[in-house]
Amino acid sequence: MPPDAAEHLFSMGLESLMARHEGIRVEGAKSSAERFDCDVLIVGSGYGAAVTADALAGVLDGRTGQASRVWVLERGQHYVQGSFPARLAELPGHVRFTTPDNTTAQGVRTGLFDVRVGPDVCAVVANGLGGGSLINAGVMAMPEPQVFEQAAWPDALRQDAALLRELAQGLSTRLGAQTCPPDQPRLAKHAALEELAGALPGHGGTFKSLPITVDWSSCQRCGDCATGCNHNAKRSLDKTLLASARRRGASLVTGASVQRLEALSGGRWRVWIEHTNPLLAAQTDQAFTVRARRVVLAAGTFGSTEILMRSRAHGLPTSGRLGEHFSSNGMCSPPCTGRPRRSMRWPMSTRPLANARWAPPSRRWSICARPT
Numbered sequence: 001m002p003p004d005a006a007e008h009l010f011s012m013g014l015e016s017l018m019a020r021h022e023g024i025r026v027e028g029a030k031s032s033a034e035r036f037d038c039d040v041l042i043v044g045s046g047y048g049a050a051v052t053a054d055a056l057a058g059v060l061d062g063r064t065g066q067a068s069r070v071w072v073l074e075r076g077q078h079y080v081q082g083s084f085p086a087r088l089a090e091l092p093g094h095v096r097f098t099t100p101d102n103t104t105a106q107g108v109r110t111g112l113f114d115v116r117v118g119p120d121v122c123a124v125v126a127n128g129l130g131g132g133s134l135i136n137a138g139v140m141a142m143p144e145p146q147v148f149e150q151a152a153w154p155d156a157l158r159q160d161a162a163l164l165r166e167l168a169q170g171l172s173t174r175l176g177a178q179t180c181p182p183d184q185p186r187l188a189k190h191a192a193l194e195e196l197a198g199a200l201p202g203h204g205g206t207f208k209s210l211p212i213t214v215d216w217s218s219c220q221r222c223g224d225c226a227t228g229c230n231h232n233a234k235r236s237l238d239k240t241l242l243a244s245a246r247r248r249g250a251s252l253v254t255g256a257s258v259q260r261l262e263a264l265s266g267g268r269w270r271v272w273i274e275h276t277n278p279l280l281a282a283q284t285d286q287a288f289t290v291r292a293r294r295v296v297l298a299a300g301t302f303g304s305t306e307i308l309m310r311s312r313a314h315g316l317p318t319s320g321r322l323g324e325h326f327s328s329n330g331m332c333s334p335p336c337t338g339r340p341r342r343s344m345r346w347p348m349s350t351r352p353l354a355n356a357r358w359a360p361p362s363r364r365w366s367i368c369a370r371p372t
């Protein structure tokens with residue numbers, strides 16, 4: 001879909017933003033009076049960005065008494081119902097990737113999937129309006145309380161874990177997460193997992209369904225959540241927080257790849273942007289810049305780090321630890337067919353299972369199932 005095709009919905013392509021706001025300059029061109037193009041510029045449109053945009057859109061600026069200008073810049077496209085890949089053969093047309101030998105994005109730069117092939121670990125993240133919510137499983141599981149007791153978290157988070165939990169619960173509700181209602185059909189694997197939980201070693205396990213961000217009455221049980229829902233059943237962020245932010249005045253801009261930040265005087269920022277689409281980028285061989293009073297970097301694990309690293313290469317001071325301390329999430333998907341077998345071993349020592357937990361005090365297994 002060309003970037004502008006989504007404009008009648010509620011996003012706009014970068015070129016439309018440029019046409020509408022004369023303040024955006026092609027770097028090197030003579031610019032007129034110094035002024036700021038937006039108050040808050042949010043980079044990315046996944047969970048971090050959407051929560052921020054929703055919180056700030058429509059908020060009055062104390063200086064001017066007018067609503068703050070909030071811009072969300074997303075490098076990917078706006079996906080509408082029916083535009084997600086539906087067959088395996090369609091997937092290659094939706095993939096951008098990097099390899100250990102070439103860290104410049106290859107493949108389809110506007111593609112839904114951003115695949116990072118590393119020498120030891122490979123990762124997949126999303127590229128589109130709504131970020132990871134477009135391709136994730138939408139499971140809204142609350143972290144165990146002890147997660148926030150770990151010293152790695154900032155004090156502010158650790159000191160009021162109860163408030164954090166309350167806010168997270170509220171957010172989960174706003175995102176539309178719910179467990180499968182009793183009157184809705186369940187998949188055979190739901191029963192299989194329940195049976196498996198009962199057959200686990202020790203004193204058996206507990207089994208519970210988890211809330212997911214799906215409208216159960218529209219869900220086709222096709223399992224295509226991870227390639228984008230073509231049935232309008234998944235409550236991805238473009239349908240929840242981003243739509244809400246747009247209604248209250250935020251500008252959602254797609255096809256805009258943020259390159260780097262430059263610190264200006266007075267705590268302001270100059271943000272360097274390129275078209276994601278290489279054809280559009282080739283037509284404008286200079287970078288665009290936008291000035292912002294505040295910048296919120298919410299471009300995901302890779303995106304935000306890369307922007308900071310590119311900024312550092314142009315002189316922005318950053319922490320010396322930037323780019324360090326990464327790990328993958330420890331999930332694995334054991335195949336589960338027919339009757340559960342006692343010989344099935346869960347790799348407990350590395351605790352890689354997000355959805356199966358061994359709780360030593362009670363000596364019980366807990367298996368959380370996502371029913372589709």
Ligand SMILES: Cc1cc2nc3c(=O)[nH]c(=O)nc-3n(C[C@H](O)[C@H](O)[C@H](O)COP(=O)(O)OP(=O)(O)OC[C@H]3O[C@@H](n4cnc5c(N)ncnc54)[C@H](O)[C@@H]3O)c2cc1C
Nearest residue numbers: 044046047048075127131132136137138139258299300303
């Ligand atoms: C297949 C899969 C299944 C998952 N299932 C679950 C689950 O069930 N439950 C759960 O809690 N978590 C799940 N996750 C993880 C969850 O989706 C992520 O933790 C979450 O999306 C991270 O949010 P974020 O805001 O940090 O970044 P993202 O959601 O990754 O959003 C970052 C956005 O920034 C954009 N961006 C990047 N670089 C730039 C740039 N330079 N300029 C402009 N925009 C940029 C990206 O295109 C992207 O849209 C899953 C993830 C995947 C991949």
